[in-house]
Amino acid sequence: GQQLNQSPQSMFIQEGEDVSMNCTSSSIFNTWLWYKQDPGEGPVLLIALYKAGELTSNGRLTAQFGITRKDSFLNISASIPSDVGIYFCAGISNFGNEKLTFGTGTRLTIIP
Amino acid sequence: EPEVTQTPSHQVTQMGQEVILRCVPISNHLYFYWYRQILGQKVEFLVSFYNNEISEKSEIFDDQFSVERPDGSNFTLKIRSTKLEDSAMYFCASSQGGTDTQYFGPGTRLTVL
Numbered sequence: 001g002q003q004l005n006q007s008p009q010s011m012f013i014q015e016g017e018d019v020s021m022n023c024t025s026s027s028i029f030n031t032w033l034w035y036k037q038d039p040g041e042g043p044v045l046l047i048a049l050y051k052a053g054e055l056t057s058n059g060r061l062t063a064q065f066g067i068t069r070k071d072s073f074l075n076i077s078a079s080i081p082s083d084v085g086i087y088f089c090a091g092i093s094n095f096g097n098e099k100l101t102f103g104t105g106t107r108l109t110i111i112p
Numbered sequence: 113e114p115e116v117t118q119t120p121s122h123q124v125t126q127m128g129q130e131v132i133l134r135c136v137p138i139s140n141h142l143y144f145y146w147y148r149q150i151l152g153q154k155v156e157f158l159v160s161f162y163n164n165e166i167s168e169k170s171e172i173f174d175d176q177f178s179v180e181r182p183d184g185s186n187f188t189l190k191i192r193s194t195k196l197e198d199s200a201m202y203f204c205a206s207s208q209g210g211t212d213t214q215y216f217g218p219g220t221r222l223t224v225l
Contacts, residue, residue: 031211042116042203042216043155088155098143098210099157099168 002027004089004103012109013079021087021106022073029091032065032072033100037086046087047074076108084110114138116217118204124223125194133189133220135204144187145205145214146179148172155203161187162210194224 006023013019023032031050035043047058049065049072056063062075072089089103117136125131137144146158159169161179178190187206191198201221205214 033213035216040219040221042218045213045215048213090155092211098160098162098207098214099145099170100147100155100205100214101157102147102155104154 002029002091002093002101004029004091004101006087006089006103006106008106009104010107010109012111014111015079015081017079019076019079019083019108020073022071023089023091023103024071025091026070027093028069029093029101030069031092032063033090033092034061034063034072034074035088035090037088037105039085043088043090079108079110081110084108116204116206116215118202118217118220120220121218122221122223124225127196127224128193131191131194131222133191133202133204133222135187135189135217136185137187137204137206138215139185141206141208141215143167143207143210143212143214144179144181145207146189147203147205147216148200149203149219150200158189158202167210191222194222196224198222199224 033048034046037043047063054065060077086105086107090100119134144161147155149155159173160167176192180188201219203219204217207214
């Protein structure tokens with residue numbers, strides 16, 4: 001089946017640093033989404049990307065939909081303590097196929 | 113802001129028992145989903161539901177699983193005879209259109225003993 005590989009698996013950074021994570025696939029996705037999950041809670045949507053090459057920002061977050069439709073990255077600038085959590089990319093492959101395929105996740109930890 | 117709600121937040125059951133997990137999707141959404149997440153792993157798709165029928169299901173969604181929209185607001189997942197490996201967080205999600213953004217509920221933690 002389709003797989004989304006995220007890297008890195010985990011990150012340990014200091015408050016104020018910028019963060020970059022990405023997601024790659026061997027197959028094409030037509031929609032890319034980035035979610036954040038806090039412990040014991042459901043994924044919360046951060047950014048949605050609908051067109052190849054699209055670059056979208058949401059506050060300190062910026063995400064891009066790769067030209068090949070097989071990758072996406074998420075950047076977080078000037079990290080703050082509440083950015084701690086697990087970040088998942090997710091993709092929808094075909095129109096009419098609504099299921100989300102989730103990535104393996106990147107766990108972000110901020111060192112005080 | 114409208115949100116997806118789920119009950120209960122935590123369900124503990126004995127192996128072999130039936131459980132029903134409940135969800136209230138966002139009111140003007142037409143597509144409904146169930147996903148599960150085994151502890152420490154990624155979120156996995158179970159089933160999608162549109163126009164009162166299943167539109168897609170994964171290999172995880174075997175004969176022990178069923179979904180229902182019993183009225184205009186609830187969407188349920190039933191596991192007929194729970195197994196130990198069914199222990200996981202179960203998330204309900206909904207979207208307006210088939211490829212629109214899916215919004216997730218807070219999840220039900222199912223523990224099978």
